[in-house]
Amino acid sequence: MSPTALPAAQREIRLVRHAEGEPTSRHFVVAEVPMPEPGPGQVLVRTRLMAVTAAMRMQMSGDSKPMPPFVPGRALWGSAVGQVVAAPGGGFTPGELVHHRYGWREFAVVDESQVRRLDLDALPDPAAHLSQGATAWGALRRAAEVRPGDTVFVSGAAGGVGSMAGQLARRLGAARVVGSTGSERKASRLRAELGYDDTIVRGAGPIERQLRRAAPDGIDVLLDTVGGEQLTAALAVARPDARFALVGALSSQLGATGGSTAPVELDTGLIITRRVALRGFGLHAHPDLPQEWAKEFGQGLRDGSLVFPHALLKGIEQAPRALCELTQGRHIGAVLVEL
The missing domain is CATH 3.90.180.10 (Medium-chain alcohol dehydrogenases, catalytic domain)
Known part of the structure; x- marks a missing residue:
């Protein structure tokens, strides 16, 4: 024009x-x-x-x-x-x-x-x-350092970050990937198309109980976009030396007020005794990531390994x-x- x-x-x-x-x-x-x-x-x-x-x-x-x-x-x-x-x-x-x-x-x-x-x-x-795959890629690769054989839990798995995170956790070698979402309709797609082995559904029972069923041996990695009860549940089933990457607080953002705070009670004793690392991750602090992600994403789209x-x-x-x-x-x- x-x-x-x-x-x-x-x-x-x-x-x-x-x-x-x-x-x-x-x-x-x-x-x-x-x-x-x-x-x-x-x-x-x-x-x-x-x-x-x-x-x-x-x-x-x-x-x-x-x-x-x-x-x-x-x-x-x-x-x-x-x-x-x-x-x-x-x-x-x-x-x-x-x-x-x-x-x-x-x-x-x-x-x-x-x-x-x-x-x-x-x-x-x-x-x-x-x-939003660059956030998922950076959180899993740089903050949580996913390793071959890991069990990974992604909260908010049907969102812009989570829908890429299941695929990327697989790409990085995770042996088992579990995601949370808000309906069985979404859960079915996560399992069928987006790299998730199992899912937990908000409202279908206590999150911790569902997570223990889906990851009976515990989790090594959390990519958390939600916070709240899901973060607490992840800590309860964390394995020793688990790595948590925190990228969002949907429990607050999509709540009644949409405010910026997302208070949650965490068991400090568990964090210490299991040596759990909690790390916040934001794309703005990694200006080189978009270019790295574009190369990775483009390759995956061309060969069909990513959607x-x-x-x-x-x-x-x-x-x-x-x-x-x-x-x-x-x-x-x-x-x-x-x-």
Whole structure:
């Protein structure tokens, strides 16, 4: 699209007010705003695909530390793939596909330093660049250091991270992989398609009892996206020298308030006597991981050893629905919106 062909206005999704309970369509509004113009050192990007994530639920609450909260009356933001339309500084070429952090709008002006070219040779599918697999890969490989023969438990296994984690734990040599999810429908897909040997279902009985059945000899690794009761249960069945990688707190983020805190009682005696290592993991602290992951993911997609489960909704006006459905547990894998 040439600059002369640009429309005079664009659409963006704004937050109407902070959500104290479950988000609904009433928390969002589609606004028409003037087309932004890039200045020196900036690029104008047309958004093609955007991701919605569980962390956005927390940002909607206004209590999202350390992440900045969404601001009522202003557009939301998030990971997106776009096409460069204009680049006055010359650092990018119109037509290039890039990653940026300003989804939820049809066009965005972004500083050149905040735009990353997509390596289409390593990962040719633009949608796959919005996978949360890099977090799963880094948590399992670097934080938990999965080893051949390990038994791995993944909480929140049907989400964007968890739906990749079962496959990746297998890839790293795990002998047994167990995942938790919210329904038997999802559990069946996890076992049939996404690398899980067994599953536990929230609401089908105490988590610890289900986990002891699924992993009778205990677990060596936890990739935790949930916290709460599931973290406590994992510690109860941890083997000596178990390694826990903590990447999320869905028990809080998708709860009644969507707040940022996720308090949980842990048995310090068990941590000490079993020498359990608990390590928080965040992708932002590993800037080299996206490139490493793109190479690994691309190879897996090409040879069929990895799949990318995701739901795709079409149209920017569907973004609020996408986030609401994610918080309701309607989908398996990543949730994307195509503009």
